[in-house]
Amino acid sequence: MAFSMSVILVFSMLFSAPLCYSHYLYPQFYDHSCPKAQEIVQSVVAKAVATEARMAASLLRLHFHDCFVKGCDASLLLDSTGTIISEKRSNPNSNSVRGFDVIDEIKSAIEKECPYTVSCADILALAARDSTVLAGGPSWEVPLGRRDSTGASLSGSNNNIPAPNNTLQTIITKFKLQGLDTVDLVALSGSHTIGLSRCTSFRQRLYSQTGNGQPDYTLYQSYAAQLRSSCPRSGGDNNLFPLDFVTPTKFDNDYFKNIIEAKGLLSSDQILFTKGEKTMKLVKTYAENNELFVNQFAKSMIKMGNISPLTGSGGEIRKNCRRINTY
Known part of the structure; x- marks a missing residue:
């Protein structure tokens, strides 16, 4: 009986297992370097959604619009500078994407806990999952370990994000x-x-x-x-x-x-x-x-969150999600 139950358990795990994670991303990435990271994200998102239910959809959309341009690298969060034209100015994003203040609040709280450790790209992925859960949707383990881009792509944002009137x-x-x-x-x-x-x-x-x-x-x-x-x-x-x-x-x-x-x-x-x-x-x-x-x-x-992540020595861990680091 014990043997047959073990077999059933193994098959159950095989057929219910989530999509395989990227080789470079895994849910336990911050378990030692910033163990409270997920708790902080969840807390700030919960407060924001309690204040405005619409924010759940807004944070979910940020992750989507980020990943479809150069991969899940938080390029969407960058403001314009002398060398960067922000993706926030693109047709799909202008006067439309929102929730940046919530991401800023999360980042500020995490920086106090563990400076230069948790990427803005990972914050977007976690906030999207937590928003879904708060709206009554499913939960999933978020693969982590993304790094942040040092540039944006206005043309990529204009061309790659599906539009409401596309065929x-x-x-x-x-x-x-x-x-x-x-x-x-x-x-x-x-x-x-x-x-x-x-x-x-x-x-x-x-x-x-x-x-x-x-x-x-x-x-x-x-x-x-x-x-x-x-x-x-x-x-x-x-x-x-x-x-x-x-x-x-x-x-x-x-x-x-x-x-x-x-x-x-x-x-x-x-x-x-x-x-x-x-x-x-x-x-x-x-x-x-x-x-x-x-x-x-x-x-x-999970699959979308694995689009072309920057890992290892690629990109950086931004201190402020709106701008690249200066050394």
């Missing part, structure tokens, strides 16, 4: 260039189960998506009418709307259910169901099974 093939290609497949694409799109989007990101769906002045009929028309009341043809660009109008602050699979009902807010959400057979099947699968969705989301987040 499905363009989005698939942008994910593929980062080593992420279609399963990762659909699962990570599920992060839109929380957070808000600006009117300017989906206005074309309400009025002239087809190019002939007609509304986008892949959007449920009574839902579209509700959106038009606060998202006019002109003006109101920064008016905010929940990406998941059913449970906007809860991490669940309602996002996928909404898409099936033609109530995906962004074009990039809806086309997962209307423009691709494989993505449509995945949307249906996750809509029917929340556990499958959250499990895959955790695996895909």
Whole structure:
């Protein structure tokens, strides 16, 4: 009996094991050099999300927008200087990405505990995981050991981050260039189960998506009418709307259910169901099974966090996440 139970346990561990970690990144990286690092991140994130529920989605998005440009290296956090043009100025980020003050607060607290030890890139990865958990989503062990870049890429930010009006093939290609497949694409799109989007990101769906002045009929028309009341043809660009109008602050699979009902807010959400057979099947699968969705989301987040990390002697450990160190 003991033997058979051991066999069952081994097989259970094999089939439930998370995605393999990068050779250079591992969850215990700071266990000796800064054992309170994860506790500090979790504490500051919890305070920020308690103050403003939207912050969970904002911090999750920071990690995503960072990793898709030059890898997960905290290049997004750098402000402009005489030699650096900040990625914050790019089209996907300008007047959109937020949460930098929370990252600053985390970094300041960690620097007091263990100076020049924990990278801003790792803080972003941990904050994204903690935000997901606080919104009711899955947890995962975050592989750590990233270092921070000493430069940014405005062009990379403009070109590599998927946009709300991109075609499905363009989005698939942008994910593929980062080593992420279609399963990762659909699962990570599920992060839109929380957070808000600006009117300017989906206005074309309400009025002239087809190019002939007609509304986008892949959007449920009574839902579209509700959106038009606060998202006019002109003006109101920064008016905010929940990406998941059913449970906007809860991490669940309602996002996928909404898409099936033609109530995906962004074009990039809806086309997962209307423009691709494989993505449509995945949307249906996750809509029917929340556990499958959250499990895959955790695996895909680990995979995304492994995009081209700087390790070893690469990059640096910034003292201030907004600027490179000066020696």
